[in-house]
Amino acid sequence: MRLGVNIDHVATVRNARRTFEPDPLYAAIIAQMAGADQITLHVREDRRHVNENDLRRIIENVHIPVNLEMAPTEEMREIALTHRPNRVTLVPERREEITTEGGLDVISHKGYLEEFIKPLKEAGIEVSLFIDPDVGQIEASADIGADAVELHTGPYAEAWNAFDWKRVEGELAKLRLAAKFGRSLGLRVYAGHGLTYHNVKPITQIEEIEELNIGHSIVANAVLLGFERAVKEMINLLKG
Ligand code: PXP
Numbered sequence: 001m002r003l004g005v006n007i008d009h010v011a012t013v014r015n016a017r018r019t020f021e022p023d024p025l026y027a028a029i030i031a032q033m034a035g036a037d038q039i040t041l042h043v044r045e046d047r048r049h050v051n052e053n054d055l056r057r058i059i060e061n062v063h064i065p066v067n068l069e070m071a072p073t074e075e076m077r078e079i080a081l082t083h084r085p086n087r088v089t090l091v092p093e094r095r096e097e098i099t100t101e102g103g104l105d106v107i108s109h110k111g112y113l114e115e116f117i118k119p120l121k122e123a124g125i126e127v128s129l130f131i132d133p134d135v136g137q138i139e140a141s142a143d144i145g146a147d148a149v150e151l152h153t154g155p156y157a158e159a160w161n162a163f164d165w166k167r168v169e170g171e172l173a174k175l176r177l178a179a180k181f182g183r184s185l186g187l188r189v190y191a192g193h194g195l196t197y198h199n200v201k202p203i204t205q206i207e208e209i210e211e212l213n214i215g216h217s218i219v220a221n222a223v224l225l226g227f228e229r230a231v232k233e234m235i236n237l238l239k240g
Contacts, residue, residue, distance in 0.1 A: 001204050004038035004067055004192070005031040006215025007058075011049035013223075024050055025057045027222075032064050038086075040192075040213045042069035043079060045093060052079055059083050067213065069130070072104075072116050080120060087126040089150055089213075090117075103132035103152040106140040114144040121145065128190060133171075133178030141187065148188035150213065151178055153203060157194025172202055179208035197221065 010027040014020065028039045039062055041050045059066050065086035070076040071093035080088050090113070092104050106113060106129055117127045128148035131137040132155075141149050156175060159167035175191065182189040191203060192213035203212065 001209065002037035002211035003035075004040040004190075004211055004213035005036040005218060006040040006042070006069075006192075006213055007031065007219075008042050008049040008215055009219040011051075011054060015049060024054050025061060027219075028058045028062050032062050036064060037211065038065045038067050038213075040067040040069060040089075040215065042091070043076065045071060045073070045075075052083070055079070055083050055085070059085060067128075072109075072113060077116065077120065080125060081123055084123060084125065087128055087148075088120055089128040089130050091130040102154075103134070103137060104129050106131060106137050106144065106146075110140055110144055117145065121147075128188070130193075133174040135178065135181055138178055138182045138185065138187070142182075142185040146187065148190060149182050150190040150192055151175055151182075151209070152193055153191050153195055154193040156203070157196065157199055160196075160199040161194075168202075175203070175209075176206050179206050183208040 005028075007024045007027045010022050010024040014022055014024070024041070031039060039058055041055060041058065043050055043052060043055055055068060067087040067089055068080055068083075068085040069089045069091050070080065072090045090104055092102065113129075120127050126147045128150050129141045129146045130150045130152060131141060133151045138149055153175065156168065156171035159171050179189045179191075188210055189208050190211040190213065191209050195203065195212060195214045196217040200212065200214070203209065
């Protein structure tokens with residue numbers, strides 16, 4: 001199973017000081033060196049973490065595919081057509097939400113999305129739709145010509161965080177069914193959101209899922225795993 005590393009929250013730390021470090025491009029290069037299959041980033045309307053400049057620099061400098069998550073707006077499509085990531089993943093976006101809350105409602109916006117993705121596909125960009133593991137949404141995604149779907153694992157992760165194993169099993173069953181159905185319609189099937197070192201294993205056992213996109217948990221672990229070394233290096237400088 002492939003791993004797409006989402007580097008958004010490296011930029012969250014940078015932006016907390018409106019400075020230049022940590023640079024998400026460096027994180028992308030380190031992820032590539034560590035064996036990641038893809039770099040994923042979400043340029044949001046409010047640019048709260050990565051921005052267009054990060055996107056450009058990452059596309060120019062990494063040698064693994066780049067997956068741009070974005071809302072289906074005119075502004076974002078222009079950015080995608082200018083910078084040409086390997087893939088665009090369309091996600092719903094509301095300004096006030098902390099992170100992506102639910103999947104895209106493809107059923108309700110079928111006509112709009114069908115037209116929206118045409119120029120992206122014509123430009124040779126793979127189009128993936130971030131959706132809930134719902135048969136109707138998968139069918140609608142295939143109908144409008146999406147190449148792939150990314151199944152929203154957020155509710156599964158929330159159930160895990162609540163130690164609600166019955167709900168975990170229920171969410172897993174939905175993901176298994178959705179993955180199988182998506183593949184049967186010829187869609188490539190990916191998954192992501194809220195996955196951690198604790199809850200990822202059962203998802204890796206769903207064989208129709210080709211790739212996972214994981215961000216927050218990897219960045220969180222990077223901060224803690226690197227903390228001791230960072231403190232020691234500063235102490236060495238202070239020794240004079
Ligand atoms: N996939 C999609 C479509 C997302 O919107 C996000 C969050 O930006 C992720 C994956 C990664 O989620 P997390 O940071 O919780 O691993």
